[in-house]
Amino acid sequence: MRRIFLEIAYDGTNYSGWQIQNNAVSIQGTIDKALSEWLGEDIHTIGASRTDAGVHALGNVAVFDTESRIPGDKFAYGLNSRLPEDICIQQSFEVPMEFHPRYTETIKTYEYKILNRRFPDPTRRKDSFFYYGKLDVDAMNMAASEFVGPHDFKSFCSANQEKKSTVRTIYSAMVDKEDDMITFTITGNGFLYNMVRIIAGTLIEVGKGAIKPEDIKEILEKKDRSAAGPTAPAHGLTLVEIEYPEWE
Amino acid sequence: MRRIFLEIAYDGTNYSGWQIQNNAVSIQGTIDKALSEWLGEDIHTIGASRTDAGVHALGNVAVFDTESRIPGDKFAYGLNSRLPEDICIQQSFEVPMEFHPRYTETIKTYEYKILNRRFPDPTRRKDSFFYYGKLDVDAMNMAASEFVGPHDFKSFCSANQEKKSTVRTIYSAMVDKEDDMITFTITGNGFLYNMVRIIAGTLIEVGKGAIKPEDIKEILEKKDRSAAGPTAPAHGLTLVEIEYPEWE
Numbered sequence: 321m322r323r324i325f326l327e328i329a330y331d332g333t334n335y336s337g338w339q340i341q342n343n344a345v346s347i348q349g350t351i352d353k354a355l356s357e358w359l360g361e362d363i364h365t366i367g368a369s370r371t372d373a374g375v376h377a378l379g380n381v382a383v384f385d386t387e388s389r390i391p392g393d394k395f396a397y398g399l400n401s402r403l404p405e406d407i408c409i410q411q412s413f414e415v416p417m418e419f420h421p422r423y424t425e426t427i428k429t430y431e432y433k434i435l436n437r438r439f440p441d442p443t444r445r446k447d448s449f450f451y452y453g454k455l456d457v458d459a460m461n462m463a464a465s466e467f468v469g470p471h472d473f474k475s476f477c478s479a480n481q482e483k484k485s486t487v488r489t490i491y492s493a494m495v496d497k498e499d500d501m502i503t504f505t506i507t508g509n510g511f512l513y514n515m516v517r518i519i520a521g522t523l524i525e526v527g528k529g530a531i532k533p534e535d536i537k538e539i540l541e542k543k544d545r546s547a548a549g550p551t552a553p554a555h556g557l558t559l560v561e562i563e564y565p566e567w568e
Numbered sequence: 569m570r571r572i573f574l575e576i577a578y579d580g581t582n583y584s585g586w587q588i589q590n591n592a593v594s595i596q597g598t599i600d601k602a603l604s605e606w607l608g609e610d611i612h613t614i615g616a617s618r619t620d621a622g623v624h625a626l627g628n629v630a631v632f633d634t635e636s637r638i639p640g641d642k643f644a645y646g647l648n649s650r651l652p653e654d655i656c657i658q659q660s661f662e663v664p665m666e667f668h669p670r671y672t673e674t675i676k677t678y679e680y681k682i683l684n685r686r687f688p689d690p691t692r693r694k695d696s697f698f699y700y701g702k703l704d705v706d707a708m709n710m711a712a713s714e715f716v717g718p719h720d721f722k723s724f725c726s727a728n729q730e731k732k733s734t735v736r737t738i739y740s741a742m743v744d745k746e747d748d749m750i751t752f753t754i755t756g757n758g759f760l761y762n763m764v765r766i767i768a769g770t771l772i773e774v775g776k777g778a779i780k781p782e783d784i785k786e787i788l789e790k791k792d793r794s795a796a797g798p799t800a801p802a803h804g805l806t807l808v809e810i811e812y813p814e815w816e
Binding site: 329330331376378396400405406407408409410411438439440441442443445446447558 | 657686
């Protein structure tokens with residue numbers, strides 16, 4: 321048996337999310353089916369990040385075990401020819417059997433894009449959240465920096481968070497504007513359920529002036545979901561990269 | 569009777585192009601239908617640029633005549649609430665009845681995007697042409713500059729070009745790369761049928777090394793479509809802007 325690592329990009333628009341489900345088309349289900357039909361084995365991938373419906377990825381990660389003797393790097397090519405055009409493997413290689421994409425230390429980077437202009441741009445409607453009102457990008461960036469470091473993110477996760485500890489470490493968080501696109505980029509050692517979308521929703525409130533950058537500290541301290549802003553829509557979010565520092 | 573100017577953005581993916589057609593869903597047909605139903609008049613827009621199937625626009629232009637007394641700037645809002653999300657009016661205002669979007673001097677800007685990386689990025693598959701091979705961006709940019717000025721573009725237009733003169737003036741043409749996206753931007757006083765896509769296809773050949781930047785002059789002089797490169801795919805092309813210098 322061999323374990324194969326996949327780096328996966330997808331446009332999440334037409335999927336119910338990463339995780340396999342009955343009666344819904346998922347990224348994982350689509351990949352498992354393509355692999356199983358191709359290899360003639362019953363393949364079950366294990367994903368690093370169970371992205372929600374509508375969320376995109378440039379570099380999600382999954383592994384699967386196979387009896388196949390195909391060279392590790394060839395799975396990307398073979399699988400891409402069997403996948404729809406909204407899912408594309410970026411690279412594949414063999415990893416040791418003990419590598420697990422979730423129970424291994426990771427550094428994850430997400431991007432949340434806000435298209436800030438008078439009217440929507442149809443060519444960018446699927447991977448950015450459109451907001452027409454004025455947003456103070458400097459204030460948003462100042463607020464973003466308050467998330468850097470180890471913090472208890474209980475105020476910034478949805479009620480159905482399953483994990484015990486709500487402490488995570490953020491390595492960098494910034495907000496940048498180029499033309500009419502505001503991009504919030506955040507890197508950390510892990511993210512709770514809906515955490516990036518709730519932080520993005522809170523930063524939008526900061527941009528509007530409804531929350532002040534210096535209020536973030538207090539919102540974190542309250543450890544209460546209702547203290548933070550709303551959950552920003554899924555389609556603005558992209559999982560950019562997952563790094564495995566122990567394995568590189 | 570009043571004449572209303574519309575600046576229109578669209579994702580051309582799901583349309584047969586700008587021009588109204590039987591048995592096909594066009595941008596123009598979709599806008600005409602929305603306007604006619606809303607205003608209770610039989611509305612026929614006149615477009616500035618009849619973009620092909622799959623081509624996008626950030627700023628195509630159309631006008632229509634109406635008896636309606638709605639303020640000019642309000643048509644954008646009212647129409648957007650009646651249009652699908654892949655078409656979005658960017659602004660509307662009243663113009664003199666003698667303004668015609670095609671029989672008026674214009675400056676048009678197009679962008680052709682080439683995603684140049686090992687594997688496709690599904691989130692950018694609809695508005696860029698994916699090419700995995702190595703491309704020499706400096707050579708492409710050098711070749712692009714050869715198009716600047718007044719030239720006979722007979723070598724760079726499709727056979728079914730209807731217009732008599734094939735002379736056009738290009739004000740600027742450049743190729744730029746940011747991360748893995750190569751963008752070719754061209755501005756001119758007019759473009760022949762498929763001209764930007766044939767120039768883009770020729771620049772890709774330059775990028776590959778199959779055509780040299782200094783060959784462009786000779787290709788122009790031949791006045792023969794077969795001397796130029798292939799027509800690049802429609803989905804990489806976006807009509808960015810149409811300016812009306814006489815009216816500004």
